[in-house]
Amino acid sequence: MTKNNNSKALIEARDLCVDIKDATILKNLNFKVAAGEIYALLGGNGAGKSTTLKTFLGFNKPVSGNAVIDGQEVTSALDSVRSKTAYLPESATLYPHLTARENVSYFLSLADIKKTDAEIDTAFEKVALQANARERQLQTYSKGMRQKTAIALALLREAPIFFLDEPTSGLDPVAIDEFNQLVSDLAANGATILMVTHDVYGACQVADRIGLLRDGELVGEYEAPEGGRIDTEQVHIAFAQRQTA
Numbered sequence: 001m002t003k004n005n006n007s008k009a010l011i012e013a014r015d016l017c018v019d020i021k022d023a024t025i026l027k028n029l030n031f032k033v034a035a036g037e038i039y040a041l042l043g044g045n046g047a048g049k050s051t052t053l054k055t056f057l058g059f060n061k062p063v064s065g066n067a068v069i070d071g072q073e074v075t076s077a078l079d080s081v082r083s084k085t086a087y088l089p090e091s092a093t094l095y096p097h098l099t100a101r102e103n104v105s106y107f108l109s110l111a112d113i114k115k116t117d118a119e120i121d122t123a124f125e126k127v128a129l130q131a132n133a134r135e136r137q138l139q140t141y142s143k144g145m146r147q148k149t150a151i152a153l154a155l156l157r158e159a160p161i162f163f164l165d166e167p168t169s170g171l172d173p174v175a176i177d178e179f180n181q182l183v184s185d186l187a188a189n190g191a192t193i194l195m196v197t198h199d200v201y202g203a204c205q206v207a208d209r210i211g212l213l214r215d216g217e218l219v220g221e222y223e224a225p226e227g228g229r230i231d232t233e234q235v236h237i238a239f240a241q242r243q244t245a
């Protein structure tokens with residue numbers, strides 16, 4: 001896999017340093033995610049995954065270095081950057097008492113985006129959200145179905161860049177496979193995806209590249225071979241060593 005070699009970087013950490021309450025959390029973080037690439041930032045508890053995501057979402061201001069999205073520094077071009085990005089938190093922040101269709105329509109109207117019912121149905125079809133579920137309140141949904149709704153919304157917003165926070169935690173194995181397929185399809189259609197996770201196996205299944213994060217530093221990068229996957233055992237060993245080093 002060499003997607004990243006020729007494509008423009010849409011997500012980039014450049015010598016990124018972030019402090020939280022006087023503690024240095026991210027230490028000179030450098031990585032690039034190319035257009036159409038799936039990059040998994042893998043790390044144990046407290047490694048700095050959420051801090052990295054929050055920095056790219058504009059909630060943390062770097063003390064030095066840059067978080068750059070599509071060539072723009074996040075903190076100085078927040079509105080522009082946010083219009084290009086979709087964020088899927090660990091628990092989707094949609095309204096439980098609204099149906100999937102109502103949720104999507106409501107959030108689109110907030111963003112002043114007009115879509116027809118047919119276009120909304122096309123998005124639901126792309127994420128394989130069954131027709132008979134679309135008019136049900138989200139409080140009756142599984143986590144996998146809520147994620148599908150959130151991704152359908154992102155597709156309708158035409159956001160080309162996705163940030164996924166522990167996307168497969170709490171999903172059963174079938175839902176994980178389905179989700180990974182959906183993420184691969186998104187990337188195949190041009191989406192750029194940064195996911196943070198502590199799931200070595202899941203990251204190796206879906207990512208084009210993995211960055212191993214430990215104690216706020218990138219300590220290794222792994223790339224899938226052309227047409228293949230990143231070797232789970234190699235990453236698992238490195239992950240375990242890094243945890244105990």
Ligand SMILES: Nc1ncnc2c1ncn2[C@@H]1O[C@H](COP(=O)(O)OP(=O)(O)OP(=O)(O)O)[C@@H](O)[C@H]1O
Pocket residue numbers: 020021025043044045046047048049050051052198
């Ligand atoms: N609001 C905060 N106040 C104090 N320390 C914080 C705060 N947020 C994060 N930290 C610290 O920053 C470090 C990185 O946390 P972060 O949440 O980014 O890690 P993570 O890799 O996402 O971990 P997890 O997998 O447990 O969610 C940790 O040591 C954490 O205690």
